Amino acid sequence: MKILETKDLCKIYGDDAGNELHALKNVNIHASKGEIVGIVGESGCGKSTFANIIACITKSTSGKILFNNEDITHLNYKERRDYYKSFQMVFQSPLDTFSPKMKVERYMIEPSLNFKLMDKKSAKEYAKELLATVGLSEGYMKKYPSELSGGELQRVVIARAIGLKPELMIFDECTSALDVSIQQKIINLIIELQKEKGFTIMFITHNLVLAENICDRIYVMKSGEVVDVLNKGDFRNASHPYTKNLIDSIFTIEKLKEKAS
Numbered sequence: 665m666k667i668l669e670t671k672d673l674c675k676i677y678g679d680d681a682g683n684e685l686h687a688l689k690n691v692n693i694h695a696s697k698g699e700i701v702g703i704v705g706e707s708g709c710g711k712s713t714f715a716n717i718i719a720c721i722t723k724s725t726s727g728k729i730l731f732n733n734e735d736i737t738h739l740n741y742k743e744r745r746d747y748y749k750s751f752q753m754v755f756q757s758p759l760d761t762f763s764p765k766m767k768v769e770r771y772m773i774e775p776s777l778n779f780k781l782m783d784k785k786s787a788k789e790y791a792k793e794l795l796a797t798v799g800l801s802e803g804y805m806k807k808y809p810s811e812l813s814g815g816e817l818q819r820v821v822i823a824r825a826i827g828l829k830p831e832l833m834i835f836d837e838c839t840s841a842l843d844v845s846i847q848q849k850i851i852n853l854i855i856e857l858q859k860e861k862g863f864t865i866m867f868i869t870h871n872l873v874l875a876e877n878i879c880d881r882i883y884v885m886k887s888g889e890v891v892d893v894l895n896k897g898d899f900r901n902a903s904h905p906y907t908k909n910l911i912d913s914i915f916t917i918e919k920l921k922e923k924a925s
């Protein structure tokens with residue numbers, strides 16, 4: 665069953681001088697229930713624009729977005745709020761989602777209170793449970809963002825996002841701001857949570873090796889277009905020269921590493 669499907673999604677950014685930038689060109693991407701779908705491409709290819717449109721942060725210029733077969737291309741305020749119960753996004757920098765003056769506790773209980781899902785006491789208990797799920801003790805509830813490491817902050821962001829039991833989550837370069845050793849831990853956490861909770865993931869990254877390791881299907885983007893779709897087990901059989909180049913560059917790095925060791 666398809667959770668998300670885009671049909672000929674286009675985005676044109678314009679400036680005051682009348683210049684147009686076609687950031688997305690007829691993008692057709694889908695994700696079925698329980699899948700981990702990768703969107704991979706170099707900087708500026710349109711990955712974040714795509715994610716922001718799905719998150720209703722940016723408006724598309726044309727095309728359609730279907731969520732559980734319902735057209736969500738033009739949602740009003742109330743509909744968007746409802747959508748955010750089923751959709752959550754985790755951004756590259758956890759500090760972007762945190763106010764520096766907000767303790768972890770308030771950040772964690774906010775969704776439960778905003779959506780009137782439970783009272784404050786239960787929301788606090790639920791927040792502690794969620795923190796435990798991402799490997800953080802309840803002591804973190806009383807901390808400010810400045811007292812947490814980048815990896816810990818990203819765990820808190822993930823804990824809050826899964827608290828709403830979303831059907832679809834987008835992770836937009838969610839580990840690129842972290843140390844390599846922490847990146848692996850966060851990726852493992854996301855995979856474990858996905859297996860346990862069964863939600864669908866769109867994983868946005870410039871890192872093809874990472875995507876290859878965790879995704880069921882990868883969409884390769886270049887200059888706003890999907891140029892290749894690679895299925896699991898088939899990732900090295902890319903057809904587009906751009907993807908072949910990406911893969912060749914990985915092999916070259918692997919060979920250099922082999923030579924060096």
Ligand SMILES: Nc1ncnc2c1ncn2[C@@H]1O[C@H](COP(=O)(O)OP(=O)(O)OP(=O)(O)O)[C@@H](O)[C@H]1O
Pocket residue numbers: 677678685687705706707708709710711712713714870
């Ligand atoms: N608000 C905006 N106004 C004008 N142009 C924009 C805007 N946002 C993005 N762009 C342009 O659209 C293109 C796609 O940008 P986007 O951020 O989606 O790419 P990306 O693949 O996510 O890149 P990165 O990995 O560097 O974040 C780029 O050329 C960018 O400069």
